[in-house]
Each structure stands twice: as structure tokens, then as C-alpha cells.
Amino acid sequence: MWFKNLHLYRLPSNWAVDASQLAEQLARLTLQGCGATDPRSIGWVAPRAGGTLVHAVNQQWLLALGVEEKLLPASIVKRFASDKAEAIEEAEGRRIGRRELREIQAEMTVELLPRAFIRSRSTYGWIDPINGWLVIDSASPAKAEEFLEHLRKSLDALPARVLKVTQSPSAAMTGWVAGGEAPSGFTLDQDLELRSSEKASVRYVNHTLEGEEIRQHIAAGKVVTRLAMTWNDRISFVLNDQLQIKRLAFLDLLKEQAEGQGDNDDERFDIDFTLMTGEVAQLLADLLTALGGEPPAA
Numbered sequence: 307m308w309f310k311n312l313h314l315y316r317l318p319s320n321w322a323v324d325a326s327q328l329a330e331q332l333a334r335l336t337l338q339g340c341g342a343t344d345p346r347s348i349g350w351v352a353p354r355a356g357g358t359l360v361h362a363v364n365q366q367w368l369l370a371l372g373v374e375e376k377l378l379p380a381s382i383v384k385r386f387a388s389d390k391a392e393a394i395e396e397a398e399g400r401r402i403g404r405r406e407l408r409e410i411q412a413e414m415t416v417e418l419l420p421r422a423f424i425r426s427r428s429t430y431g432w433i434d435p436i437n438g439w440l441v442i443d444s445a446s447p448a449k450a451e452e453f454l455e456h457l458r459k460s461l462d463a464l465p466a467r468v469l470k471v472t473q474s475p476s477a478a479m480t481g482w483v484a485g486g487e488a489p490s491g492f493t494l495d496q497d498l499e500l501r502s503s504e505k506a507s508v509r510y511v512n513h514t515l516e517g518e519e520i521r522q523h524i525a526a527g528k529v530v531t532r533l534a535m536t537w538n539d540r541i542s543f544v545l546n547d548q549l550q551i552k553r554l555a556f557l558d559l560l561k562e563q564a565e566g567q568g569d570n571d572d573e574r575f576d577i578d579f580t581l582m583t584g585e586v587a588q589l590l591a592d593l594l595t596a597l598g599g600e601p602p603a604a
Contacts, residue, residue: 307353307368307579309432309443309586312551313450314469316600319438321465325362328433328461332359335460337372343419347374348456351428354575363576366583367433371453376422383418387411429453437587440466445552469549472598476547479530483515488535489596497534497544502527537589545593556582 336359337349351372353361361368387410391402394410402410429449432441440457442450458464478489488494494515500523501507508523509532524530531547536557544552567577594600 307430307575308554308556308582309430309441310554311443311445312554312586313442313444313447314549314551314590315440315442315454315466316469317433317435317438317440317466319436321433321435321438323435325360325367328367329358329360331461332369335456337374340374340376340424343416345376345378345415345419348372348452350456350460353430354572361579364580364583365436366579367435368579369431369433369457371429371431371456373427373429373452375425375427376419377425378415378418378422383411383414386418387414390414431457432583434583434587437591439587439590441586447548447550470601471549471594472601474547475545475549475597476529476531478597479533479545479547480524483530483533484521484524486516489592491538491592492596493536493539495534495536495542497532498530499532500524500528501531502529507531537592541585541589543589554586556585 332350335349337351338347340347349372350359351370352359353368353370359369387407390410391407394400395402429452430443431453432443433439434441440454442453444450444453454466457466482488482494483498486494496510496512496514498510498513498515498520499507500509500520506528508528510520529547532544532552534542534544534553536542540557542553542555542557546552567574
């Protein structure tokens with residue numbers, strides 16, 4: 307279980323809820339599956355087949371939000387509706403207006419839904435109640451918000467808030483690149499995006515960041531909006547100006563620690579999850595320090 311894209315939310319440290327209480331509350335809104343005429347269904351599923359809704363290992367919790375969606379392209383609905391409209395026009399000798407055509411399209415959608423294929427997906431979230439993190443693994447901000455919204459609906463209370471830091475990520479990254487020096491524990495890699503206030507952007511991929519050209523862009527007013535970094539030679543990632551961590555990759559040195567451990571898939575899953583959460587918690591602590599920490603509560 308290795309997360310790849312992190313959306314970060316803060317919880318109070320030592321949040322006063324345990325895994326069993328959390329699972330009981332999630333059970334109110336589990337995935338029921340799409341009915342014949344349901345275009346979509348959403349709900350909690352067990353992160354491990356046959357397991358509980360909250361997979362707890364070493365006081366770290368893993369959740370999974372399941373979504374089922376009917377695949378019914380608009381072009382198919384439109385074609386069937388058009389055929390039906392033509393049949394009505396021929397049988398009744400009249401023209402079908404736009405309003406009636408929309409009604410026919412709605413009828414065809416309901417008629418075709420039971421025959422549509424179902425696509426399933428899951429979004430995973432990790433809760434660290436000790437250090438106060440809710441981390442959602444998703445490349446899409448919309449899917450992360452979907453996870454958070456459903457979690458709020460499911461729980462009696464969810465004191466989660468978007469992570470805020472003292473120094474903006476863009477200002478911090480621009481300073482690191484301009485100075486050619488990463489914060490303690492980090493190195494700068496070779497992917498970079500800069501953007502001006504007029505939205506003009508320059509992107510470098512697999513390119514050294516030490517050239518004068520990049521400093522000239524910064525001197526002209528461009529700021530860094532994406533920067534590839536490595537933490538302690540163990541985890542590489544891309545940080546963006548929205549404080550999202552993308553393309554998280556656990557390097558060979560780290561994964562070698564997990565290889566060969568565990569007698570079965572369940573044990574190996576738990577070992578990977580324990581290693582992942584432990585390392586990422588340390589990475590997040592160091593990243594917060596590099597960004598000046600969190601502002602004091604109002």
C-alpha cells in the first residue's frame with residue numbers, strides 16, 4: 307500500500323475517536339452498488355477484501371471510498387433518442403420540438419441504464435490520529451474533495467481542515483531555486499515549473515536547475531509553482547503551489563526494507579502500510595519545518 311498523490315488535511319493530535327467507533331460510523335454509508343436505474347453509487351468499502359471498514363495497523367488507519375458508475379455515453383443516448391423521435395414523427399406526421407426531444411433523451415437514459423456497464427474505482431485515505439493527519443491519495447482534487455465530503459457525511463464530527471503553513475509553498479520554492487539550495491533534509495531534483503502573474507509558464511523536465519536562465523526567469527517575476535524534490539534519499543516527490551504532493555515515489559533503499567518480510571499477502575500489506583505511514587509522517591514533519599511551520603490558531 308504505497309500512496310502516490312497526497313492531499314493534506316489537519317486533524318487535532320490524539321483525536322478522541324478509536325478505530326472501532328470510526329468503523330461503526332462509516333457503516334452508515336457503505337457502498338450498496340448501482341441499482342438498475344442508478345447512474346452512480348458511492349460508499350465505504352473495506353480496504354482489504356474481507357476486512358473491516360477501517361484497516362488499523364500500529365495506530366494508523368486506512369479507509370477506502372468505493373464508487374460505481376454506469377458507463378452510458380451521451381452519444382449513445384442521443385442516437386437512441388434520435389431514432390425514437392424519427393419513429394414518432396413518421397407515425398404521427400409531426401415535428402418533435404427541442405423540449406420533447408430532451409424528454410425523450412431522459413426517457414432513453416432511464417431505459418438504457420440497466421444495460422450499461424459498471425466502472426468501479428476506490429479512493430484511499432490514511433488517518434494518523436497521533437500526529438493529526440488526514441491524507442487522501444488522489445491525483446484529482448475533485449476526488450479528494452469527494453472523499454472528504456463523504457467522510458463528513460458519515461461521521462458525527464470531523465474536525466479536519468486544510469493544511470496551512472506560515473510561508474507559501476510558491477514563495478518558499480522560488481527562494482530555494484533562486485538560492486540553489488534546498489532546505490535541510492531535502493535535495494532539489496530536475497523538474498520545475500515557473501509562472502508569471504500573467505499566467506505565462508515555463509516548464510523544465512530532467513533539466514539542471516543551476517543555469518542562469520532559470521534565475522533570469524525568477525528575476526523577471528516568475529515564481530515556482532511545481533518543484534521536484536527528494537527527501538533524505540528515501541522519497542522523491544513533486545510539490546506544487548497548492549501544497550499538494552504529487553508523484554510520490556518510495557526509492558529502492560526504502561522498498562528494500564520491506565522485501566522478503568511477511569509470510570503472506572496480508573502481512574506484507576501491513577508491513578508496506580506501516581513503512582509508508584512512518585516515512586511519510588516524518589517527511590511531512592520536515593516539510594512543515596521547511597515552510598516555516600503552521601500559523602498559530604486564530
